[in-house]
Amino acid sequence: MSSSDSDDEMPLSSRVVSVKTEKNGVVPSRYADDSDSDSDDGVPLAKLKGRVYAAKPSMADSDSGSESDQPLSTNIKAARAVKMPKKEATASAAASNGNAAKAGTKRPKKEPASAQKDAKKPKVSAKDKAAGATKAKNGAKSKIAVKSESNVTATSQDDNGDSDSEEYKWWLEDKNDDGPKWSTLEHFGVMFPPEYVPHGIPMAYKGKPFKMHPAVEEVATFFAALVDTEHGNNPVFQQNFFMDFRALCNKHMGNHPIEEFKNCNFDKIRAHLDVQSAKRKAMTKEEKEVAKKERISIDEMYGFCTLDGRREKVGNFRIEPPGLFRGRGAHPKTGRLKKRVLPEQVTINIGKGAKVPDPPAGHKWGNITHDNTVTWLAMWKENINGSTKYVYLAAGSSLKGQSDMRKYEKARSLVKCIDKIRSEYTKELKSEVMAVRQRATAMYLIDRFALRAGNEKGDDEADTVGCCSLRCEHIDLEPPNIVKFDFLGKDSIRYERTTEVDKQVWKNLRLFQKEPKTPSDMLFDRLTTASLNKHLQTLMPGLTAKVFRTYNASYVFDQQLVDTPAEGTEAEKILAYNRANRMVAVLCNHQRAVSKGFEGQMSKIEDKLLAVRYQRMLLKNHLLEIAPTLKKKRPDLGKKEPGITSSWIKKHLIANCEVDREKATKKFERDNEKLKEAREPVMPKSKLKEILAEIDEREKSIKKGTYVAEPPIAKNALTEKILEKIDKLTERIANIEVNKIEKDENKSTALSTSKINYIDPRISIAWCKKHNVPLEKIFTKTLREKFTWAMDVDKEYRF
């Protein structure tokens, strides 16, 4: 214990360094039972643990720490009407079996390629192979010859017309979690980006042309492409770029004049790039055709591998091309040169007997391995951060699918023990052991607010945090129980939220912030992601911090969908679906940049809406004039149209004049065009003038206020007809309004991330079946491919 004790003695200085030495493992358990007094609040804590955290006597409320009623996942039991369909039941049983089995098992030691027999022969039909490939894993599961052509929807013919309905349905197998990932693996390696082709265009230095060595020119060109973008304007980016650029000049060009970034001008090169992209855009149909063919044949080759005899899609088979590193947020290395990767730096991982792909002419592979405990096909080290890049199978592959399914099954198993876990950490919120109290508090935040684990980061990375790495400065406390979070999370996305928390949590946070801590000190100084995850393991096998995000996302989504209007139109149902989706996205703080032009688009919609309302208003007035008695039957007819003011009407009508003038002119020209073609006499210009004059007249009277707008319907239309039209407009208005609301709510929220990574696809698919919504309204083609394993789900599936 001595070590932890002395840690405690250490004054918390403001320096990050000191904080670092500060965190440390578990406090000896003897603290736990001694001082049983358990007089909640921090008091005894401070006493026990040295005085890092000055005791705060004032913190003496009663609390019952049980105000855990954040709306999130209110009551698990109630909603759990689970009616597990047979298939699901087996699947989940299988999964949990796997878990149980694993719990007692040792991790597989690295031990490449166990069963490496029949490599070769990629030409065997998937069917024959599937049977063989499954072997190792027998398992009680039979190979039910399930026809999965679920009636999910009148799906477009299964993409690619690949009518091979004997796809391998791995999800019906009892696949083991650990153990080798494959037994045979063949692939074509990676594709390298094309060599750089010099353009010979100089940059300007101090106004003078500076012709460059190709290697230098290449990098100058990288920058030229970013001039006047967010990156190009970022001083850190500029500096980092320039440092590497200059080094390159030194290396390749004897004595060059390049001294300062501000004297560089890349406009010429930029202009050249613009021309290039214009050319690309202007490609003829044939050229595009050719390019496409090219791409497809490359895909055909590198895009697939053979894994256990089955053909599977490869994901990122292209080696990342050189360029300037585009770090996100305030990344210290942003702008640095990301170098070209040579075959000599690439390791190929492939089945033992399989043919090793040929490296590019004149080159050799860096290394060849046959490690079947991993899923990557190739790997290389990147020069900016020294991290490893891997080539993996595509998202729709069996390997990825299996682990995806496992992920959701794990999250689902949390459903069963979340109550227990919550009540336990709620209790521990009052633990007198600081490390435990911090851990419990962190768990609360992770569970309630979907925070990420939050590993510590280095000085050479952007300063972003997650739960465990929160600093005091990232939260503000307001009595009695309000917390304001404000920090940069993953990808430097701001997490900003003001919320109520459990009273005890609030007190704990206050305690953790107390002097002598300064704003830049760690909030949870006795907690790390490792210690947290270690503890989570004891609560449920396989449980880690990120599981809470998956669990809560899927759970909330499932709950929200219950409100789908069963009798609604398809559009209404989809709206409900997207609402639920959005709720999850907000929970997980998935954001996106507001597109430029958003404001403009919004006001356009607003205008359109008003215009339609105006039409409806005219019709209503007209109708009531000719049939005043209707007012009783249809009270809505007497209602005012919101937003339609007389000044708006005026503006609108005048704008219409302009539009009409343009229309008339165009029509006139077009008609004459036609007449000409038909060799008939064209209309004289005066004819157009007449029409325009009429419009001018109208405009004048509008301005004078004497203009009377005509209702947009035939003069002597029947009342039914008018009513019909009104109702139509009403529907249109409703549509536009919904549209508008959605657009606004979506402007900075990204729905896709949660759909792809957090929401159990079976919930969505079941929903489609239940509500008769075609799956393609919800899932794109790639998403449907990614989630094939979930397609057979029963329509009553609950997460």
Added chain:
DNA sequence: CATCTAACTTAGGATAAGAGCA
């Protein structure tokens, strides 16, 4: 242990492709 590293998942922006529309 406390780091470090390998391997894998998650993430938003960039770009290509489609859909909607004057």
Added chain:
DNA sequence: TGCTCTTATCCTAAGTTAGATG
């Protein structure tokens, strides 16, 4: 029917996790 705006896909950065390492 070419353009604009939207959506889907691609790209690769940035996380998490757990085993290896000294």
